[in-house]
Amino acid sequence: xxxxxxxxxxxxxxxxxxxxxxxxxxxxxxxxxxxxxxxxxxxxxxxxxxxxxxxxxxxxxxxxxxxxxxxxxxxxxxxxxxxxxxxxxxxxxxxxxxxxxxxxxxxxxxxxxxxxxxxxxxxxxxxxxxxxxxxxxxxxxxxxxxxxxxxxxxxxxxxxxxxxxxxxxxxxxxxxxxxxxxxxxxxxxxxxxxxxxxxxx
Numbered sequence: 001x002x003x004x005x006x007x008x009x010x011x012x013x014x015x016x017x018x019x020x021x022x023x024x025x026x027x028x029x030x031x032x033x034x035x036x037x038x039x040x041x042x043x044x045x046x047x048x049x050x051x052x053x054x055x056x057x058x059x060x061x062x063x064x065x066x067x068x069x070x071x072x073x074x075x076x077x078x079x080x081x082x083x084x085x086x087x088x089x090x091x092x093x094x095x096x097x098x099x100x101x102x103x104x105x106x107x108x109x110x111x112x113x114x115x116x117x118x119x120x121x122x123x124x125x126x127x128x129x130x131x132x133x134x135x136x137x138x139x140x141x142x143x144x145x146x147x148x149x150x151x152x153x154x155x156x157x158x159x160x161x162x163x164x165x166x167x168x169x170x171x172x173x174x175x176x177x178x179x180x181x182x183x184x185x186x187x188x189x190x191x192x193x194x195x196x197x198x199x200x201x
Contacts, residue, residue: 031052031053032051032052032200032201033049034048034198034199035048035051035063035196035197035198036049036197037049037063037065037194037196038196038197039193039194039195043067043076044069045067046066047063048063048064049062049063049064050062050063051086053092057087057090057091058088059086060086061083061099062084064079064081064082065078065079066080075110075130078106080103080104080105082101082103083101084100084101085101086098087099094153096142097142098141099140099142099157099159100138100140101138101139101161101191101192103136103191104134104135104136105135106133107132107133107135109130111127111130111172128172129172129179130169130171131168132170133165133166134165134167135163137164137191138162138191139159139161140160140161142159143156144157145198152199153198155194156195156196157193157196158194159190160189160190160191161188162187162191163191165186166184167183167184168181168182169181169183
């Protein structure tokens with residue numbers, strides 16, 4: 001991800017795409033939901049999702065997120081799109097569900113102190129280096145949605161899977177000296193974590 005307005009444009013295009021997907025689908029009661037992930041909101045990553053019913057127990061969920069700024073010299077810049085097909089065990093937008101998702105995006109991260117080494121991914125390196133590149137992946141998820149009233153739900157979801165990244169490495173978060181380029185890494189672990197506040201139509 002470059003230090004420019006490019007991520008903002010991509011996020012705007014993603015929002016337009018999500019709204020278009022919703023507008024081309026016949027909308028009846030409890031057929032469409034708009035949501036935001038409160039976990040991402042808490043770490044200053046604006047996000048939005050649209051979920052559309054396509055069969056009595058099936059929905060398609062598409063979410064997007066963007067973080068395009070630096071906080072206290074810490075880089076966690078990225079944009080991400082994550083479509084998911086969901087199967088609901090009772091009725092859509094209520095109770096237990098399982099899903100299969102894909103994901104793709106770009107990132108620019110560094111100067112982060114995360115003392116974790118997880119399944120072959122060493123997050124310690126984020127403290128001394130900055131990584132800039134792109135990612136694709138896939139995973140499976142389980143979740144549950146609680147109905148609060150006619151239109152409002154709270155939903156929790158966790159997903160596991162694989163992410164492939166291709167990136168360049170820089171010496172530090174603020175400097176531009178590239179030390180390695182065109183590297184790749186395979187990540188295995190959580191690919192989705194959400195506590196969604198949902199409005200259904």
